[in-house]
Amino acid sequence: MKLSVQVARRLLLAALVLAVWWAASSRVPSFVLPGPYAVLQAFSSLLHTPTFLQDVGATLARVGIGFFLAAAAGTALGVVMGASRALADFLEPVVAVFNTVSSAIWAVFAIIWFGLSDASTVMVVFMTTMPLMLTSVWNGTKTVDKQYVELAKSFNLSRLQILAKIYVPTVLPSFFAGARLAFGFGWRVSLVAETIGASSGIGYRLRQAADLIQSSQVFAWTILLIMFMLLIEAGVLKPLENALFRWKPSPE
Amino acid sequence: MSGQVLPSQAEAGCRIIPFADHGLKKAPPLIRLRGIGKSFGPLRVLANVDLQVQAGEITALIGSSGCGKSTLLNILAGLDTQDHGTYTLAESKNSEKAGRQRVAYMFQEDRLLPWRTVRDNVALGLEAARIEKKERLCRVYNMLKLVGLEEFAGAFPYQLSGGMRSRAALARSLVVEPEVLLLDEPFSKLDSQTRSQMHAELLNIHAVTGMTAVFVTHDVEEAVVLADKVAIFAPRPGRITEIVPVELARPRSLLDKNVTEQIRSLRGKLCFNPHPSPPPDDSAPAEGAGLHVSPLKGGITGKGCRASPGVKRESL
Structure with a gap:
């Protein structure tokens, strides 16, 4: 499809959404559904709030730390479970249980254990994303081709070299897919955690806005978060994926 | 894909030299197998295999599926070890270079x-x-050039x-400048034209490098075109029943009467080899238990092997 046609379609869709939004908002009170213009105003005042950068930074740091710890622990456990069948069979139910516990429950426990602090949010992010990373990496280790290992042995590669040159490249796509999923999850649950277990950060501001029924504020934050995620997707994840996995035949 | 710096040979100071330099003709054999036996659980895969390979020689191992040829190759490669017998690879002065x-x-x-x-x-x-x-790049590019x-x-x-994938795999095996190259039906998945190209390629490389090669095949023509001698395997348990020298000048064309004659005679040996019953002592289980024995595709048995020994086959 031509680029110009694609752009035109996107613009048309955006215009339609705005029109429907505007039409709907003009028929209901603004605390139920604020109009596009009110949201735009809220958005610009949000950017000029003195605590804006602090809030975004606090949330980012919590998500980042939780995600980093989860990636490290999940990868290590996934590799161990991939290496030992017995251990994998033993631990599998625990993974299943962790995957079924709601992030809201973790948030409640986090408050009981850590109170209103950074650690609460970090814990919720960790608990939600760690099982995802573990499962992805564990599945990745199952796809290691025994024939490649045999090949490596025929060339006298050491165990460490086999790990680095055969296992790591095989597991990398699963790791990446898991990390992408986990980061998205972590980002979303961090807001849930912050609404109840923090005194700063985006989630905390969202709760303040809700308490004061400032719907336009909530909308402004939402738009900001969407923009942020799209930016990460297009600016970091996609290019990284393209660079890392050039060796895969393109799906067409 | 192009555009990378291609290190010139002179500049990096690495050239292709013969991998194996065997001065004396009547040297002791490079590979010597004596009484090799191997079992997987109750299944005897190899029994009492003897084989000697001279340096620079090309040897074919031929026989039906599941007769232990690949296991023997794994033992030669050091990926597996025999239960009985000895495998010696003669000392050589050529193995000191790094990355060899x-x-x-x-x-x-x-x-x-x-x-x-x-x-x-x-x-x-x-x-x-x-x-x-x-040096790595230089040696890699030398081999890539060699296989085009x-x-x-x-x-x-x-x-x-x-065909290109095969060439790449061949180059990967050759870059470590082996004295012995083992090949397990390496070209069996290629179409026949590409396969004969690869045969020519392999013989060319053999001429340049002087390496020793041992290959497993189902294909009688491939064995005769490439090998200096053909070891015929019988299954259950795998053993060598005969070693047939192929004393024909290279290149060997399938249009050459001597070549076709040798192919015909080898086919005969494979077909009418009166599979002697396994050696007496035998804890060997019933036929094919646990062993994958499949009918050959167009290989040995596929071409008229059911004919009774008295019938002459016209077509080849």
Whole structure:
């Protein structure tokens, strides 16, 4: 499809959404559904709030730390479970249980254990994303081709070299897919955690806005978060994926 | 895919030299197998295999599926060990160079690592030996040139044809400059035209490098075209029943009467070999238990092997 046609379609869709939004908002009170213009105003005042950068930074740091710890622990456990069948069979139910516990429950426990602090949010992010990373990496280790290992042995590669040159490249796509999923999850649950277990950060501001029924504020934050995620997707994840996995035949 | 710096041979100071330099003609054999036996659980895969291979010789191992040829190759490669018997690889002065491997293995599948370019795939054995980058590249490019793939150094395996993948796998085995190259039906998945190209390629490389080769095949023509001698295997348990020398000048054309005659005679030996019953002592289980024995595709039995010994076959 031509680029110009694609752009035109996107613009048309955006215009339609705005029109429907505007039409709907003009028929209901603004605390139920604020109009596009009110949201735009809220958005610009949000950017000029003195605590804006602090809030975004606090949330980012919590998500980042939780995600980093989860990636490290999940990868290590996934590799161990991939290496030992017995251990994998033993631990599998625990993974299943962790995957079924709601992030809201973790948030409640986090408050009981850590109170209103950074650690609460970090814990919720960790608990939600760690099982995802573990499962992805564990599945990745199952796809290691025994024939490649045999090949490596025929060339006298050491165990460490086999790990680095055969296992790591095989597991990398699963790791990446898991990390992408986990980061998205972590980002979303961090807001849930912050609404109840923090005194700063985006989630905390969202709760303040809700308490004061400032719907336009909530909308402004939402738009900001969407923009942020799209930016990460297009600016970091996609290019990284393209660079890392050039060796895969393109799906067409 | 092009555009990378191609290190010139003179500049980096690495050239292709014969991998194996065997001065004396009547040297002791390079490979000596005596009484090799191997079992997997109750299943006897190899029984009392004797084989000697001179340096520079090309030896074919031929026989039906599941007769232990590949197991023997694994033992030669050091990927497996025999239960009985001895395997000796004669001492040699040529194995001192860094990044040199005495024995290299070319598998039935090309086993190119999909995440590595052709260049990096070929370099695998040199990375294992921690050869520094400059020499590594130089040796890799020499081998890519030898197999005619230097333009595809930067390509990924999925971008190559079957024949090119085979060449890349061959280059990867050769870059460690092996004295002995083991090949397990390496060209069996190629179409017949590409296969004969690869045969010519292999013979050319053999002439340049003087390496010793042992290959497993189902294909009588392949055995006669390539080998100096053919070891005929019988199954259950796997053993060598006869070693047939092929004393024909190279290149050997399938249009040459002497070549076709040898092929015909070898087929005869394979077909009418009165599979002697396994050696007496035998804990060997009933036929084919646990062993994958499948009818051959167009190989040995496929071509009229059911005919009774008295019938002459006209067609070849």
